[in-house]
Amino acid sequence: MxxxxxxxxxxxxxxxxxxxxxxxxxxxxxxxxxxxxxAALALGSFHDKRLLDVGCGFGDFLAWLNARxxxxxxxxxxIVRPMIERCRDRFAGSDxxxxxxxxxxxxxxxxxxxxxxxxxxxxxxKDTRARVRPTLERLFGFTRIGMAVNFLSRSAxxxxxxxxxxxxxxxxxxxxxxxxxxxxxxxxxxNDFTLxxxxxxxxxxx
Numbered sequence: 001m002x003x004x005x006x007x008x009x010x011x012x013x014x015x016x017x018x019x020x021x022x023x024x025x026x027x028x029x030x031x032x033x034x035x036x037x038x039a040a041l042a043l044g045s046f047h048d049k050r051l052l053d054v055g056c057g058f059g060d061f062l063a064w065l066n067a068r069x070x071x072x073x074x075x076x077x078x079i080v081r082p083m084i085e086r087c088r089d090r091f092a093g094s095d096x097x098x099x100x101x102x103x104x105x106x107x108x109x110x111x112x113x114x115x116x117x118x119x120x121x122x123x124x125x126k127d128t129r130a131r132v133r134p135t136l137e138r139l140f141g142f143t144r145i146g147m148a149v150n151f152l153s154r155s156a157x158x159x160x161x162x163x164x165x166x167x168x169x170x171x172x173x174x175x176x177x178x179x180x181x182x183x184x185x186x187x188x189x190x191n192d193f194t195l196x197x198x199x200x201x202x203x204x205x206x
Contacts, residue, residue, distance in 0.1 A: 032189060032192075033060065034064060035188045035189055035192075036118050036119070036150050036188070036189070036192060036194070037060075037061055037064045037065075037118070038188065039148070039150065039185050039188050039194040040061070040116045040118055040148040040150070040194060041065075041070075042148075042183075042185065042194075042196060043114060043116070043146050043147070043148040043196045044114060044145060044146055046065060046070050046072040046113075046114055047069075047070045047071060047072065048071065048072065048073065049072050049073065049113035049114055049145075050072070050073045050075075050111075050112045050113045050114070050144075051072035051073065051074050051075070051112060051113065051114045051115075051116065052075050052076075052077070052108070052112040052114070052115045052116070052139075052142060052143075053074065053075070053076040053077070053116050053117075053118075054077055054103050054106075054115060054116065054117040054120055054139060055077075055078055055079075055103075055117055055118060055119055055120035056076030056077060056078050056083070056084075056087060056098065057078060057080075057083050057119070058083055058086050058087060058090065059076060059086075059087040059090055059091055059096070059098070061116065061118060062074050062076065062091065062096060063090075072114075073095070074095075074096040074097070075096070075097045075098075075099065075112070076096065076097070076098045076099070077098075077099045077100070077101040077103070077106055078098075078100065078101075079100065079101070079102050081100055084098045084099065084100050103117070103120065103135045103138060103139055104131065104134060104135055104138060108142045111142060111143060111144040112142050112143055112144065113143070113144050113145045114143060114145055114146055114147070114148075115139050115140070115142050115143045115146075115147040115148075116147070116148045116149075117135075117139060117147070117148070117149040117150075118148075118149075118150050119150065120135070120149075121135075121149075121151055121152075121164055121166070122152055122163055122164065124162055124163055124164040128164050129164060132166070132171075133174060136149065136174070136175070136178065137178065140178050140179070140197055140199075143199055144199060145198065145199055145200070146196060146197060146198040146199060147196070147197045148194055148195070148196045148197075149194070149195050149197075150192055150193065150194040150195075151164075151165075151166045151168075151171060151192070151193055151194075151195075152164060152165045152166065152191055152192055153165060153166065153167075153168055153186060153190075153191055153192055153193045154166060154167045154168070155168065155186070155190075155191075156190060156191035156192075157190060157191075158191075159191075165191075168184060168186055168193045171184075171193070171195060172184050172195065175195050175197050178197060179197050179198060179199065179201070180201055181197070181198035181200075181201035181202060181203075182195060182196065182197050182198070183195070183196040
C-alpha cells in the first residue's frame, strides 16, 4: 500500500509554512502537545523499554521523555520524509531509530513493549476515518504491554476545518473489542482524548 499522499502533502506544506515546530504538526500551542504527551506517558514506565512512536513528527515526544530522564529503546516512524530527516539530524549519535513508514504497512521485527500514536488521525484525509480501526488493530498487535492513542473529540466546543473528530464512546467500544483493559482520559484538554489499551489486564499481573 502506498503512503497516504494527501496527508504527506498536508504536512509538507505546513513545514514549508511554519518550519520545524509544533505549529507544523497542527498544534495551536506547545502546551497542548505536551499535555497529550503526559496523557500517553500514563500508559506505563517507558524507561529502557522498547517504544514505537507512530507518527513521530519531529521527535518531540522523545525529546520530552529525555528531558524527564526517561530513555526508552526508541523507534519512531512517520509517513512524512522531511520529518524523519529532521529527526535523524536532531538525534544524530543517539540509539534512536527513525523510519519512513505507514502504520498499515510497517513491519515490526519483534514486539515492542509500548506503542504510542499521537496525532496520527488528526488530519481528515479522504480515507482517514476508514483507517482508524485497521490501524489500531495492527498497532495493538505490535505491543507486548500496552498502547496509547489519541484523537480529537466530538465533544469539543469548537472544531477546526479539515480535522477528524471522533466520538469517545465509539472509540472506547472498539478498543474494548481488542482488550478488556482500556482506560479513557478526556480530562487534559477540551478537544482531545487518549485511550490506553493493555495487552495483559493489570488485574491479572503478579
